[in-house]
Amino acid sequence: MPGLPPDPPPSRLRWAWWLLAWLSLGLGLLGVLLPGLPTVPFILLSAYAAARGSARLHAWLLAHRRFGPMIVDWQRHGAVSRRAKRLALAMMSVAAVVMFLTAPRWWMAATGTGIMAVVATWLWSRPEPPGAG
Incomplete structure (x- = not known):
């Protein structure tokens, strides 16, 4: 497909990265509907794994209207x-x-609330994208 980056170099684990990318994407999409199941970490994991296992999925995620800007940031x-x-x-x-x-x-x-409090504290410690007001 023109315009797509080349697939990652052949690797014995490429299939595992591909599988992780698709499973993470599925869980992230479920997280949109189910409270308590996070979306963002699964989408970010999917992009990370796709960069190592599927150039096509990685390019799709980066170009996605909702997920793309978040992944790039x-x-x-x-x-x-x-x-x-x-x-x-x-x-x-x-x-x-x-x-x-x-x-x-x-x-x-x-216990669940405590774990979420730790995650929220970490999340709020992350910087905001440049130019964000």
């Missing part, structure tokens, strides 16, 4: 937009409330 600057940070925090909060309302033991919900 992460690859170039290790940056996450303020909008994505806010959305992630809101979804984690919803997931925490659902866990406290439905978990059979309070410590189960507290």
